[in-house]
Amino acid sequence: MTVLLLGMKIVRSSPNVGAEILGVDLRLLTDGEFEAIREAFTDHGVIFFRDQDLAPDEHIEFAQRWGDINVNRFFTAVDGHPQVAEVRKEPGQLANIGGVWHTDHSYDQIPALGSILYAREVPPVGGDTMFASQYAAFDALTDGMKETLLNLWADHSSRHVFGQDGDNNGLYNNPSSATQDAVHPVVIEHPLSGRAALYVNVGFTLRLHGWSHHESAPLLGWLYEHCGRAEFSTRFTWRPGSIAMWDNRAVQHYALNDYFGHRRLMHRITIEGTPIGPARRQPRPVAAAA
Numbered sequence: 124m125t126v127l128l129l130g131m132k133i134v135r136s137s138p139n140v141g142a143e144i145l146g147v148d149l150r151l152l153t154d155g156e157f158e159a160i161r162e163a164f165t166d167h168g169v170i171f172f173r174d175q176d177l178a179p180d181e182h183i184e185f186a187q188r189w190g191d192i193n194v195n196r197f198f199t200a201v202d203g204h205p206q207v208a209e210v211r212k213e214p215g216q217l218a219n220i221g222g223v224w225h226t227d228h229s230y231d232q233i234p235a236l237g238s239i240l241y242a243r244e245v246p247p248v249g250g251d252t253m254f255a256s257q258y259a260a261f262d263a264l265t266d267g268m269k270e271t272l273l274n275l276w277a278d279h280s281s282r283h284v285f286g287q288d289g290d291n292n293g294l295y296n297n298p299s300s301a302t303q304d305a306v307h308p309v310v311i312e313h314p315l316s317g318r319a320a321l322y323v324n325v326g327f328t329l330r331l332h333g334w335s336h337h338e339s340a341p342l343l344g345w346l347y348e349h350c351g352r353a354e355f356s357t358r359f360t361w362r363p364g365s366i367a368m369w370d371n372r373a374v375q376h377y378a379l380n381d382y383f384g385h386r387r388l389m390h391r392i393t394i395e396g397t398p399i400g401p402a403r404r405q406p407r408p409v410a411a412a413a
């Protein structure tokens with residue numbers, strides 16, 4: 124489906140998630156265009172732009188339209204621009220940043236709204252990023268599973284990824300500031316759309332709150348598999364100048380690590396979020412008449 128708005132074209136990327144926004148220069152946005160982009164962001168969970176030419180200051184200016192910038196504690200910043208984090212992988216490097224399904228910042232009490240990732244240098248082929256709708260993931264569950272999950276909370280942490288003893292792979296800085304832990308509902312009410320979204324991720328969720336690791340593992344393992352199902356996802360192929368802006372409360376993402384021998388360099392700005400709370404319990408089903 125294609126929607127035309129103020130000369131911009133909004134083209135859905137897949138049935139459940141993502142839209143590409145064509146015909147706009149992010150350096151010259153009118154307020155009307157920005158409102159249409161914000162609406163597309165709420166509707167589609169992740170939005171994509173092509174052929175943008177943004178200096179770090181222009182990237183920052185676009186980001187500030189959405190809210191305050193979250194200055195990343197763990198990523199190396201672009202020289203002279205602490206608000207802009209580098210997501211870099213060098214040709215000889217094995218590990219990448221974000222190479223499993225995950226939700227950024229779920230370890231924070233108030234998780235970031237999302238990120239604006241801008242491609243500077245990309246491999247000739249590979250290095251795509253996948254996004255999966257956590258609305259679709261929740262909607263596809265049975266009533267029984269929904270009812271169960273609506274009562275659960277989960278513990279999240281940054282320590283096992285960014286901390287001193289974490290699986291850091293030399294990718295991140297400041298391990299001593301990986302002190303964030305948070306408890307969030309397993310199903311959140313999205314602060315913009317009001318829709319219910321699954322909110323556990325293999326990157327940062329430790330266990331169900333009040334459950335042991337052993338008790339949590341089977342259910343969480345099943346949910347992690349479910350969260351990233353192909354039907355809920357879209358795959359974005361980058362070109363230099365491409366942008367993806369995703370909503371951490373609505374989608375998970377996964378940076379594919381399939382381009383050994385090539386450099387990939389992205390600039391990322393993260394926007395602060397607002398508090399999240401549990402999705403409302405569904406009304407009790409009426410028993411079917413005999």
Ligand SMILES: O=C(O)CCC(=O)C(=O)O
Binds near residue numbers: 210220
């Ligand atoms: O490099 C990418 O495509 C995404 C990496 C990632 O997970 C992130 O920037 O949060």
Ligand SMILES: [Fe+2]
Binds near residue numbers: 221225227376
């Ligand atoms: Fe990420």
